[in-house]
Amino acid sequence: MTALTNHDGQHIDTLKAYDQNHVWHHLTPGAAAEKGVSMFVRGEGLRLWDSEGKEYLDATAGGVWVTNVGYGRKEIADAVYQQLIELNYFAGSMASKPAAQFAAKLLQHMPGMSRVYYSSSGSEANEKAFKMVRQISHKHYQGKKHKILYRERDYHGTTLATLGASGQSERRAQFGPFVPDFIEFPHCCEYRNQYSDAENYGLQAAEALEQTILREGPDNVGAVILEPITAGGGIITPPEGYWEKVGEICKRHNILLIMDEVVCGLGRTGQWFGYQHYDIQPDIVTMAKGVASGYAAISCTVTTEKIYTLLQEAPGDTLGYFRDISTFGGCLAGQAAALSNLTIIEREGLVENSAAMGERLLNGFQRLAAKYPIIGDVRGKGLFAGIELVEDRHTKQPVDEAVPIAIAAECKKLGLLIGRTNRSLTGYNNILNFSPALTATVQDIDHIVDLLDQAFENVMQVQG
Ligand code: PLP
Numbered sequence: 331m332t333a334l335t336n337h338d339g340q341h342i343d344t345l346k347a348y349d350q351n352h353v354w355h356h357l358t359p360g361a362a363a364e365k366g367v368s369m370f371v372r373g374e375g376l377r378l379w380d381s382e383g384k385e386y387l388d389a390t391a392g393g394v395w396v397t398n399v400g401y402g403r404k405e406i407a408d409a410v411y412q413q414l415i416e417l418n419y420f421a422g423s424m425a426s427k428p429a430a431q432f433a434a435k436l437l438q439h440m441p442g443m444s445r446v447y448y449s450s451s452g453s454e455a456n457e458k459a460f461k462m463v464r465q466i467s468h469k470h471y472q473g474k475k476h477k478i479l480y481r482e483r484d485y486h487g488t489t490l491a492t493l494g495a496s497g498q499s500e501r502r503a504q505f506g507p508f509v510p511d512f513i514e515f516p517h518c519c520e521y522r523n524q525y526s527d528a529e530n531y532g533l534q535a536a537e538a539l540e541q542t543i544l545r546e547g548p549d550n551v552g553a554v555i556l557e558p559i560t561a562g563g564g565i566i567t568p569p570e571g572y573w574e575k576v577g578e579i580c581k582r583h584n585i586l587l588i589m590d591e592v593v594c595g596l597g598r599t600g601q602w603f604g605y606q607h608y609d610i611q612p613d614i615v616t617m618a619k620g621v622a623s624g625y626a627a628i629s630c631t632v633t634t635e636k637i638y639t640l641l642q643e644a645p646g647d648t649l650g651y652f653r654d655i656s657t658f659g660g661c662l663a664g665q666a667a668a669l670s671n672l673t674i675i676e677r678e679g680l681v682e683n684s685a686a687m688g689e690r691l692l693n694g695f696q697r698l699a700a701k702y703p704i705i706g707d708v709r710g711k712g713l714f715a716g717i718e719l720v721e722d723r724h725t726k727q728p729v730d731e732a733v734p735i736a737i738a739a740e741c742k743k744l745g746l747l748i749g750r751t752n753r754s755l756t757g758y759n760n761i762l763n764f765s766p767a768l769t770a771t772v773q774d775i776d777h778i779v780d781l782l783d784q785a786f787e788n789v790m791q792v793q794g
Contacts, residue, residue, distance in 0.1 A: 342381045345369070357752065373401025376767050376774055378747070386742070389766045389778050390749045391619075395561060395593045395714075398620035399674045400767035406625045406670040413666035421660040422448055428665035435672055436632070439602040442611050444635040447652075448628065448659035452592035452618035453487025455629035456555065459588045459614045460491055461654055462633070463553040466586075466640050469647060475552035475584075479542055482517040483563030483755060486555060486590055495555060498563060498754040513551075515542035519560075520569040521707040521718060521726070532568065536575035543583055553586040553614075558604025561593040562754050564761040565716025567709045573608035586613040586637070592629070593714075596620030597675055597768050600685030600712025607711065613637055621668050628664030680768040687770045688712035694779030702786050704729060713770060717762045728760035733789070737762065740785040746778060 346366060355363045369381040378386045378401065391397045399406070413428060420426065433446035449455055460478055467476040480486065482497035493501065494508025497517065502508075516524060518535035525534045543551050556576070560566035580587045587610070594604030595617035601607050603615065614637060618629035643650035658664070675681060692710055695717055699705040706720030719734055721727040734750045741748050749763040766774060 342369070346381070373397075375400045375402065375769060377401070384745070386745050386747050387766075387774065387777055387781070388747045389764045390747050391765045391767055392624050393747075393749070394619065395598065395765045396619040396624040398596055398598060398768050399623045399671055399678075399680065400769045403623070403625065403670075403674065405674065406623070406667050409666045409670035410626060410663045413662050417662055419661060422656065424660075426660075426662050426665065428662055428669050432665050432669040432672065435669065436630070440615065440632060442634060443615060443632045445633045445638040447631040447633070448665065449631065449656035450627045450658040450661065450664065451487075451629050452590075452616065453489045453492045454656060455592065455616035455618055455631045456486045456492045456495070456588075456590060457489055458631040458654060458656075459553075459555070459616055460495070462614065462631070462637060462641060462652065463586060463588075465652060466637075467552050469644065469649075470640060471549075471552070474549050477511045477513055477546055477551045478588075479513050479515050479539065479546075479551060479554040481539075481556055481560075482514055483519065483566060483758075484517075484555075484557045484560050484590070485562045485754065486557075486592075499756045501754045511550075513542060513546055515539050515554075517560075517563070517566065518568050518572050519564065519566045521709070530571070532571035533575055535569060536572050536579060539576060540579045540583075543579065543585065548583040548585070551583065551585050553588050554580060555588040555590055557590045557592075558594045558607070559599055559711055559714060561714075561763075562751065564718065564751055564755070564758055565710055565714065565763050567711055568608075573605070573610045577608075577610040588612065588614040588616065590616050592616055592618045593620075596672070597681040597684050598712055598714050598765065600681065600688050602681055604711075620671075622664060622671050623667075625671065626661070626664040626667035627658065628661070628668050675768070678769065683770070684712040684768045687766075687768075687772070687775050688715065690772065690775045691715055691764065691766075691778065694775065695782075698779065698783055698786065701783070702790065704733070704786075704790070710764075713764075713766055713768055715764045717764075719760045719762070728758060731759045733793075734760055734762055736789045736792075737782075737785050740788050741781060744781045744784055746781040746785070748782070 350364055370378045371381050372379045376388050378388050480495040485496045485498050486492045491509040495512045497514050516538040520531045523531055589605045589612040591603050613634055615632045622628045641652040695708040699708050704719050705717055706723055707718040709716050719729040721729055738748050738750050751759050751761040753759045
């Protein structure tokens with residue numbers, strides 16, 4: 331198909347010129363953006379078309395792990411339209427039909443969780459979680475238990491508090507000073523084992539959390555926030571025994587566990603939520619991207635009844651309840667989109683499909699690892715996978731950033747969109763990532779592996 335004009339009849343070149351001159355693109359250096367970035371104009375399932383009419387297989391779910399149910403879902407568009415003509419907005423202090431319906435349906439997939447607090451981005455959902463911890467600290471611990479621990483390589487958002495709670499050095503650089511009393515603890519990437527003992531890595535990595543708690547003082551630590559499987563920090567699947575030990579440590583020190591499911595939630599990893607792969611019960615779960623698959627901006631901070639109760643009015647406490655609001659947490663189109671999105675995931679068995687297709691994808695990548703020594707590690711769960719590229723499998727020296735850039739560019743030439751770590755971590759911009767929509771078929775998965783194989787071959791040939 332060709333798309334030389336948009337709905338207003340404007341020539342695509344005019345629109346591109348407007349873009350190059352006036353739009354400030356996210357995470358893109360100006361010099362690159364001014365040369366022109368792709369303009370995608372249509373999507374269907376896992377397929378995208380750009381303004382030149384070229385077709386792509388999107389293995390990124392919209393670039394940043396968003397479009398879980400795929401592009402072009404008329405059913406969601408209709409649900410949003412119906413809601414908008416019925417009632418578009420009223421603040422979240424009042425009840426609404428889609429908010430009530432979505433909360434009830436979502437919680438069926440989250441045993442032990444009880445309350446849904448709406449907002450409109452992943453950062454905001456995490457910011458709410460932090461504010462809950464801080465207010466609980468003031469209401470119940472005389473201002474103690476206010477520190478929040480986060481893990482090296484995890485990312486929790488773009489605001490100053492959430493970025494300050496993110497363990498990604500290049501993302502943080504030049505933005506400090508941050509909100510005080512967010513404390514980093516070591517990562518749990520087994521491929522980059524930072525301890526001398528090769529055995530029991532999961533236990534050692536969890537004990538590093540406990541050492542941080544002991545150093546800061548358990549009376550000062552209110553919560554720990556973690557991604558169940560680290561996304562932007564390099565698709566880090568936790569080592570054996572890690573989560574169970576982390577849960578036990580948090581319980582023993584009376585520390586709340588905040589699970590950042592902004593990426594992993596809603597089926598991405600082959601379970602409804604990433605934490606459900608492990609024997610662990612969080613106190614707060616945040617989610618955003620797959621909640622409405624990008625059909626609307628919506629996020630949720632989901633808590634246990636205990637957290638909700640701790641934040642209600644108490645005798646003698648004149649400041650009372652959780653005094654927080656998100657204007658667009660009351661956007662009914664978002665809730666309607668989320669309800670429709672969830673209905674699709676249930677009806678089409680997309681969580682199960684993510685698990686099955688994810689296994690096939692990892693197997694395909696393992697075959698590529700047998701062929702290309704540059705592949706140092708393959709990891710992932712469900713339709714959420716990463717490939718770490720190294721100079722040498724023994725030293726594990728990361729390849730230069732130019733290599734993943736060349737592979738991603740070659741993939742794009744061949745019609746496949748893939749992700750990469752993109753300088754969020756000093757030293758580890760050597761990881762390719764893959765997260766196709768959860769509707770991916772056997773043919774889609776095989777196509778992704780074949781095109782990637784071709785891209786590796788082409789790039790390796792050029793590099794000699
Ligand atoms: N948490 C994780 C794990 C993320 O990957 C992201 C964004 O990529 C966020 C939070 C922030 O979400 P948002 O960009 O919607 O604010």
